Amino acid sequence: MSIKLRDLIRNVRACKTAAEERAVIAKESALIRTAFKDQDKQYRHRNVAKLLFIHMLGYPSHFGQMECLKLIAANNFSEKRIGYLGLMLLLNDQEEVLTLVTNSLKNDLNHVNPFVVGLSLTAVGNIASPDMARDLITDIDKHLKSDNDYLRKKAALACVRVFRQVPELVEDFIDPIHALLKSRNHAVLLTGIQLIIELLIIDHEGHIGYFNSIVPTLVKELRNLLSNNYTPEYDVSGIVDPFLQVNILSCLRLLGKDNDEASEAMNDVLAQVATNTETSKNAGNAILYECVSTIMSIQSESGLKVLAINILGRFLLNRDNNIRYVALNTLSKVIADDAPAVQRHRNTIVDCLKDPDASIRQRALELIYALVNETNIQSLAREMLNYLVVSPNDQKPALCSRIADAVERYAPTQRWHIDTLITMLSITGSSLTDEHISSSLIVLIQKNPDMHVYVVHKLFWALKEDMSQLALAHVTLWCIGEYGRALGQDPPSGEETLQGKTAVDDNAIVDVLTMSMRHPVATDVTKAYGLTAAIKLTSRLHDPEALSALNQLISSYKNSLAVDLQQRAVEFNSLLEDRWDSIRGEVLAPMPVIDMARVRTRQSQSLSITAAPISTSSDFDKAPAPAAPSTSNTLLDLDDIFGGGAKPAPTLAPAAMPPTVDILADIFSAPSAQPAAPTAPAPVNDIMGMMSTPAVQPPGQHIRGYEKNGLAMDLELSKPNPNDPSITYISCMFTNASTYQLDNFVLQAAFPKYIRLIMDPPSGTVIPANMGGRLTQVAKIQNTCYGEKPIMMRIKLEFTINGTKIEDMATISNFPSSY
Template identity: 55%
Template sequence: MNIDKISQQLLSKLPIYRLKDLIKAIRACKTAADERAVIQKESAAIRTSFREENNEARHANVAKLLYIHMLGYPAHFGQMECLKLVASPRFADKRLGYLGIMLLLDENQEVLTLVTNSLKNDMNHSNMYIVGLALCTLGNISSPEMARDLCAEVEKLLGSSNTYIRKKAALCAVRIIRRVPDLQENFISKAKSLINDRNHGVLITGITLITEMCLQNADTLVLFRKAVPVLVRHLKNLVTAGFSPEHDVTGVTDPFLQVKILRLLRFLGHDDAEATEAMNDVLAQVATNTESSKNVGNSILYETVLTIMDIPSESGLRVLAINILGKFLSNRDNNIRYVALETLNKTVTIDTQAVQRHRNIILDCLRDGDISIRRRALELSFALINEQNVRVLTRELLAFLEIADAEFKQGMTTKICLAADRFAPNKRWHIDTVLRVLKLAGNYVREEILAGFIRLVAQTSELHQYTVQKLYAALKADISQESLVLAGVWVIGEYGDVLIKGGSFEEEELVKEVTEGDVLSLFDSVLQGPYANQVTREYVITALMKLSSRFTDYQATAQIKVMLQGHVASHEVEIQQRAVEYTNLFQYDGIRPAVLERMPVPEGRVREVGG
């Protein structure tokens, strides 16, 4: 017996369900195979019922089909049945039919063109709820063709005396102008009347419509700037209104409408001094009177801050906005702290001084448990660095670098070094800072930064002894950081004689005196160490050769020859070639010192590189 026959037998034994029973049966399935069998049986029964044109069962079958669709199974064969339900005079059938159309169809399907006539008829229906269904459907799945065909109907409904219809028509108009921007001129006059409406539902949808128009067309934006006084009046009424049970949300009057008005004011006031002047007072009122102990108030304050920072507002108002963000940083809610940091990052260039006042709490965010907050706080900390605070902020950032996740380190090393290059109070501090970065995260330092440090050292002749001693001590303590090793080896190779002549120096409360043998022993430990790679070996071999002309002790020179000889048979071609050439160069003592002269001092400074 083949599998198809077995399937048919199993299906024939399964019962046909009502919607509630179908849901129970599906939930009772213990395996995915059981669920598929139940749905396959039910889908087959629904198809049969559709073919038989069973009008009485159509409503129940479409309801079951929509549930099947929600579970992710095919239900496209019910599209035409949804159209038939829409054509029914019964409200319950229409409601289910329109729901099915919104779920099973999208604006790209040809079947959708058959809905246009039903929508047009229902938009002119005497029952406002049927009109609402038609508007809701058009607002969800309208194609450009449907938008053009039904634009006049929606425009007419915007002038309806029924608030329920007006607000749905406004949202439908938003969909229409998104699909066909050229049609927005049809709604301008009606949109103007919507913002004078007393009903909050109509007002909020009207503002949504105007906002969409302003975003799409600059001329429309200019046109609606005349409405700023009306919007300001609405906002002032909301802020000063007493308790209104119909619109109250945890003690705040209609926060949704307040946010919508503030957003529209932001667009209307952008780069316009006259519009900004009209809204300055009400923005200050909202910023000072809104309760910040609850999320509802915080959402209004956040939108107020965005508006203040996006318009040419007074400096005092901007300081007030940044202080609000500073308060957000103290909030226990991670989302609020995150949006505060994100907004401060965008506004720091507008009023750096006001943001600087919140520097300490921004630095505290570097230790936050949430990685997203740490990332935003880090970006903001770098943006705050200037000549006055470079020492303090760099110290904090270096402390964070020590404990930071690996994903932060490359970006941090680059930015700290660039900030040091740009704002360093003196060369010694600059060298100390980069050296600290090399010690903490030498494996994450970019090649351009390393080259910039070497250039800095070469250009600062008065600090050669200080730098070479610091690097020697750092290498003695740790050879695991690649960039530290490369920088140390290069500098010691160039200025090894300065290191020896410098005599004893103090490092971490210990007095050290370096001999030529100590340097060679250090280089040998680098070569033999577990962290050595080809680049490291190339640097060390070249540095050894340079030291052969800088050191005066015969034994040291002999040891260098032995160390080079050990790499003549290296499997790495570049290493082998260098070792052979350098070994042969010992036969030409007359020219060797000239060949191994110090590198000429490079010109320029550290160039800025990306992230």
């Protein structure tokens, strides 16, 4: 016996386990199948209704599709209603069975009962395919011009689906769409405006010309809504039809974008909305938010933009978390338009860092990062460091990267810059896996010799207090090795952070060095830094007991299971033998100041270790073609960019080359896990990886090729062969300042026919959020018309963000003439 829907719901809710629920659903599904097979017409609508509930729970329900079509063809309204509901839930526009329902829809669109017509219009608005839209558009148009307001609003919503499926039909329905705006019924007016909004979103450039003339109509309607007295039918919390007001504002935003005349026409009414809307209820806040979005999107007056930002400032004081979040999110978008106005609310934004809600703290932090400039860097950096203490561990690396970037750009003094980075590493050095910040601090310390005594003392006492912060330990060990002799001097007087501290004796230095290397959290990288510091200290300390302890420390790693540590210990131990006395001082001399420009150039030139260097024109001819073209490295021509035209030439695959050796690996990177290839015996100077290398090509020019919604593409140009200026390396570096990670990233590049191209593989397919890393890819080109024709580049970017695939194209034509 078939049970009722309410009994099925009761039985499912009574289940204690998932297995019990599956058993109930399986039994009921079997009974429904049997009823369908037996052509049970009496309870068909009940069975379909139960099937819809089963579908909502995620169980198979496709076997009921044909029964929905039978219900639609029935004469009874209640059966039709269940049939149409099942049609919209169980089918989509890709189902072949959908073609069978077109005739039933056409019949119902001409039904004498307006509620049956409404059901069919609703179905069209949800599942219409392109073919169905073309077949039914005439009947929909009839209802779009109807005198029945109920059918007009349903027809307008159906048209949204129709025009999405078949955009070319729009131009035949401009007059009926305009007629919707003359209706005095708010429902018809609301759906008509929604239809216009959808058309502008589908193709703003193509449709904007059809609707520029409606701006005065919308402005008049909005002004009427603001001035109308209490109307019970449309009143929401004392505000007249906030839904219609929000829709009108959304439409005005699209119409006023890049349109000075339309923007001028709506400025006054926007000011009226911003000043006269009640903010004590959510309905008023929704209108104000949409008003602010409209003001910031159109060509509005500066005073109006300040008013909009002040509204967002008031939102920040609201007790509702959602309103504060929306305000922070909107301020992040508008700061580029009027930064001084946003700066006036800086204190309120900073207070949001103390909010219990993590999402609000994160948004406030991003906004603070955008607010940083030369005048407020010290106060905002302090607030960001305070937030760093309580931030989740997974966010700390990205946050440290942002703080370091802001401090580097706006630091008032080198001393403050160094102190801030040391404080940051003291707070969260254990969370930093990237050595970039540590290496930057080392370079900064190197460049300021007058502060070496102060910095080494500060780092020494900070490390002694907390050895668990690995990034801090690495910087400290490096500085102790280089400037350990300064610890024997008294720290500079008048330093608050070093009050009560005195000169450090040699044995205390060795004790801290030993404890940091043997600390439970110490890694092989930490021990490598420590061994290098130990061998350096043998030439900087004088106490015999301390020197003996250093020798024992180095020797203790001669049998280490880590190959790198073992090799260091053996080589360092050999260096301490008497036979090397004559050159030991030179080998252990302080490191010269590191030229980061040369380091970055070397890194960019060795991004792809599988690519052979292309230095002559013939190398482009010698490069073999791949077996199958790669989707991520596409060679195209400007005549047939990204589809159309001739078939793209296959990408040239570069030959393999041995990996490049980084002479600064001891300082900035982790020990390599790969065994070294056999080489000839190296001179003693090469023990610590400090021998000079062949001259590196000076860094080339940098240009910004693309920037949109937080994604930036920087190009670094270099000439690998001075004798052949036609060859250029273009290192494409992508960074992501948005809060969302970009996945499945693909770069496609196109050049004119006179430019020959070899694309190296990318360094990855993911660009982390919040500037947490970068993706790089190198293009090697030869301009066969060098000196006659410039370099031009067309790019296509593809990536996935939050499950949504995004594509964008851009042209880069600002290459320097010398390239």
